[in-house]
Amino acid sequence: MPVAPDLPAVELDGVSFAYRGGPPVLDEVTLRVEQGAFLGIAGPNGGGKTTLLRLALGLERPTTGRVRLFGAPPGARGLPRIGYVSQRAQLASATPVTVREVVGAGRLAVRGPFGPLRADDRAAVARAIERAGLADRSDAPLRTLSGGMQQRAFIARALAAEPTLLALDEPTTGVDAESQESLAALLAGLRDELGVTILYVSHEFGAVEHVVSRLVLVRGGIVFDGDPHDLPALWHDPSHAH
Amino acid sequence: MLELEFMRLAFAVGIVVGVLAPTVGFFLVERRQSLVGDGLGHVAFAGVAAGYLLGISPVLTALCFAVVGAFAIEWLRSRGGTSGDQALALVFYTGIALGIVLISSANRFDVGLFQFLFGSILTVTPGDLWVVLVLGGLALAAVALLYRGLVAVVLDEEGSRVAGAPVALLNTVVAVLAALTVGISMRIVGILLIAALMVLPVIAAQRVAWSLRSTLALSAAIGLLAVLVGLSVSYYADFPPGGTIVLVAAGVVVLATAAGAARGIGKHSGA
Numbered sequence: 001m002p003v004a005p006d007l008p009a010v011e012l013d014g015v016s017f018a019y020r021g022g023p024p025v026l027d028e029v030t031l032r033v034e035q036g037a038f039l040g041i042a043g044p045n046g047g048g049k050t051t052l053l054r055l056a057l058g059l060e061r062p063t064t065g066r067v068r069l070f071g072a073p074p075g076a077r078g079l080p081r082i083g084y085v086s087q088r089a090q091l092a093s094a095t096p097v098t099v100r101e102v103v104g105a106g107r108l109a110v111r112g113p114f115g116p117l118r119a120d121d122r123a124a125v126a127r128a129i130e131r132a133g134l135a136d137r138s139d140a141p142l143r144t145l146s147g148g149m150q151q152r153a154f155i156a157r158a159l160a161a162e163p164t165l166l167a168l169d170e171p172t173t174g175v176d177a178e179s180q181e182s183l184a185a186l187l188a189g190l191r192d193e194l195g196v197t198i199l200y201v202s203h204e205f206g207a208v209e210h211v212v213s214r215l216v217l218v219r220g221g222i223v224f225d226g227d228p229h230d231l232p233a234l235w236h237d238p239s240h241a242h
Numbered sequence: 243m244l245e246l247e248f249m250r251l252a253f254a255v256g257i258v259v260g261v262l263a264p265t266v267g268f269f270l271v272e273r274r275q276s277l278v279g280d281g282l283g284h285v286a287f288a289g290v291a292a293g294y295l296l297g298i299s300p301v302l303t304a305l306c307f308a309v310v311g312a313f314a315i316e317w318l319r320s321r322g323g324t325s326g327d328q329a330l331a332l333v334f335y336t337g338i339a340l341g342i343v344l345i346s347s348a349n350r351f352d353v354g355l356f357q358f359l360f361g362s363i364l365t366v367t368p369g370d371l372w373v374v375l376v377l378g379g380l381a382l383a384a385v386a387l388l389y390r391g392l393v394a395v396v397l398d399e400e401g402s403r404v405a406g407a408p409v410a411l412l413n414t415v416v417a418v419l420a421a422l423t424v425g426i427s428m429r430i431v432g433i434l435l436i437a438a439l440m441v442l443p444v445i446a447a448q449r450v451a452w453s454l455r456s457t458l459a460l461s462a463a464i465g466l467l468a469v470l471v472g473l474s475v476s477y478y479a480d481f482p483p484g485g486t487i488v489l490v491a492a493g494v495v496v497l498a499t500a501a502g503a504a505r506g507i508g509k510h511s512g513a
Binding site: 057058059075077079081082083084085086095096097098101102104105106107108109111112113114115116117139141157158161167 | 272387388389390391392393394397398400401402403404405406407408412448451452453454455457
């Protein structure tokens, strides 16, 4: 469904959140992310960056405030397609799932849950696998692949949805430098060629840092919002805990 | 043995049960809810007792109780305030306690009850066969229709929710399918052992399969084999069918584990 280009992809208005019985994790967060942006969300552990992403996607409900995706509440019918790679995405299953089966699950956003995949779905799955650099491993059981390649399969699953908005939570944790480079190139291509809006949560951006167009630093609220190059040099020092 | 009508009925029901139980069990095992079938079996026990007490079909009341139990487990789990195992424990123990109270009130601690608990090849009626064929067929058709959605939720529940999939509906479908499976399988396998037929073939298949789809197909094949072999042994050796079927399935798990390990060793030595 076409979306008015002036609508923000993500809009949080005065959003606060606390887990049941716990202290506030986020307090009065207001954030507007334009379509086509590549937003990095950084901050210390426990600072609320993952919670911010989960609120934006409708996986958590704000205690107060309002969340909108493309002008509508998360989960509303007719929203543009959203791809999501969760923190520490992994298979709980002992079953030997193939890369193609994992990526095929991403077509749920396009085709719904009923009936088998059609030829165009299978082509989209193949494209996502190829874009993620796993074409020669598409029928391999996922558990036989390295951590970095498994992560690419989960990203390919999100890409198979042909998303308008792609949300990734710590996608490079435990991934080698080479895989980080290829992920950075992949995400830059998605933004530049397809205009995909990207929300990228990480405590350390590594190779992806140079493709982030806007950075928010989260510590109970937004303590920095701007161009990554405008951050104090201290933040770029990996030994510093933000 | 097939010249006897009760054996033909038992095998006809057994074929449906042998395929259906692991097919539904596949989704429970993948969601780490292997014991849900056990919990629903105990709720079905309360249903059988209620049937005796009310003087209506115990199979019907067991089915109704199991479906209500399935909704209860899924509702408690999805609300987030109760963990999956606590929700299961609550329904599990409430079901068996209610069953004991009701069966005592009905004064039916007799052989008829034991047939429901442990399974019997003598008790399948032509009416049971029709119920099993219709409900089993509907359950298998539902799995075929929703296979892709059910798998997507198994692989990534939150991702599916973000993608706009009806995750709550799909989870409820799995719970209701599990309840139907318990209800229609208890005549042959018994309330206490039906969960084993839902889970053991899947565990065996996981050891030797190479994909999700092959795991599901092998699970159904192993379940069918266990039922056919178990019923035959049960007939000739005069063993209770439920226990015999489950022992066959457990034997297949041992063989599959050995085969999987041997394949792994072969790969290592070949590398």
